[in-house]
Every structure is written in structure tokens, then in C-alpha cells.
Amino acid sequence: MADISQITLPSGTTYNLKDTVARQSASGGIKLVGTTTTALTDEATTNPITVNGESYTAVSQDAVFYGKQEFVFDGTMWHEFGDMSGLGDLALKDSASGSFTPSGTVSQPTISVGTAGSTGTFATAIETSAPSATAPSNPITYYSVQNEVLSLYQIGYSTDSAKTSDASYEASAPTFTGTAGTVTVE
Numbered sequence: 001m002a003d004i005s006q007i008t009l010p011s012g013t014t015y016n017l018k019d020t021v022a023r024q025s026a027s028g029g030i031k032l033v034g035t036t037t038t039a040l041t042d043e044a045t046t047n048p049i050t051v052n053g054e055s056y057t058a059v060s061q062d063a064v065f066y067g068k069q070e071f072v073f074d075g076t077m078w079h080e081f082g083d084m085s086g087l088g089d090l091a092l093k094d095s096a097s098g099s100f101t102p103s104g105t106v107s108q109p110t111i112s113v114g115t116a117g118s119t120g121t122f123a124t125a126i127e128t129s130a131p132s133a134t135a136p137s138n139p140i141t142y143y144s145v146q147n148e149v150l151s152l153y154q155i156g157y158s159t160d161s162a163k164t165s166d167a168s169y170e171a172s173a174p175t176f177t178g179t180a181g182t183v184t185v186e
Contacts, residue, residue, distance in 0.1 A: 030072055033058070035065045042080040047073070097184040104178020109171045120164040 008014040033056060038049035048057040051064065058064075060075035070082035090096055140155045
């Protein structure tokens with residue numbers, strides 16, 4: 001289905017269209033209330049809860065932290081929408097360091113031909129038109145006439161050999177040698 005966001009009337013006036021559903025969805029938004037000491041689980045209906053040492057009655061779209069978990073209230077029950085307890089050691093650190101190899105050398109591999117490729121023969125066309133040219137050993141004679149001039153030609157072919165497949169190559173595995181360093185992330 002196509003969407004529209006404006007309409008222009010025959011008068012030339014353009015109007016924006018108001019989407020009531022979208023406005024209602026965007027108007028509430030989640031409101032962070034704080035950290036609760038009240039034990040919450042997914043779909044718990046506990047209300048009121050304790051926030052900052054005081055009783056608090058939750059309303060729809062309220063969000064709270066309980067330990068490493070995050071919950072939002074839909075007006076009836078709490079829904080877990082985040083849990084930071086599974087985060088690794090680096091999730092809450094400001095910096096970390098580790099070693100790496102920043103530079104070094106790679107050995108040059110040895111490359112050799114495993115098996116040579118094969119060769120075959122092919123025909124090369126030869127055309128002669130001058131009397132001094134060497135005629136092919138297997139000629140076919142043809143002619144052409146232009147501007148009242150008759151020209152005789154001979155066509156033949158010679159054979160040559162050429163490589164018809166590539167060789168196979170072998171190479172030793174290169175090795176890397178370097179100096180260790182330290183990287184620091186902040």
C-alpha cells in the first residue's frame with residue numbers, strides 16, 4: 001500500500017496529513033525513573049516499587065534498572081528489555097591493552113614447475129599476391145577484379161607449435177617473523 005504525507009487541493013493549497021496513531025505512539029516514549037531495589041522479573045505485576053528508598057507507583061512507559069537488568073512498565077506488568085549481566089570484562093572498562101606484532105618480514109616462497117604444460121600445432125594462414133613471394137606448399141588460388149584489374153592470389157597455411165595448456169606450479173609456504181608490541185585502547 002502506498003503512503004502519502006501531504007495533499008494538494010485544486011485550490012493549490014497543500015496540507016500535511018496528521019497520523020493519529022503515529023503521534024500517539026511517539027508522544028509517550030519511555031521515561032527513566034531510576035534504580036529500584038524491588039525485585040523484578042519479566043512480566044512481574046509488582047506495583048508500587050521502591051526507587052531511591054521511596055515508594056513509587058509505576059505508570060505506563062516507566063523504565064527502571066534492577067541490578068544489571070532493565071525493565072519497562074506497560075501499565076499492568078514489567079517487561080525486561082535489557083540485561084547487562086552477560087557483558088564481558090571489557091564492557092565497562094575505560095581502557096585495555098594487549099600485545100600484537102606491528103611489523104616484520106615474510107619469507108619468500110620457493111616456486112617451481114611441478115609438471116610442464118603441453119604443446120600442440122595450429123595452422124597459420126598465408127596469402128601471397130606478389131610474384132616474388134614464396135608460394136605456400138598447399139595453395140588454393142582465388143582472384144578479385146577491381147577497376148578492370150584482375151588479381152590472382154594464393155592462400156595456404158603453415159603449421160606452428162604453441163603451448164596449449166599451462167604448467168602446474170608448486171610453492172613453499174611463506175613464514176612471518178616480527179617483533180611484538182603493545183596496543184592500548186581507551
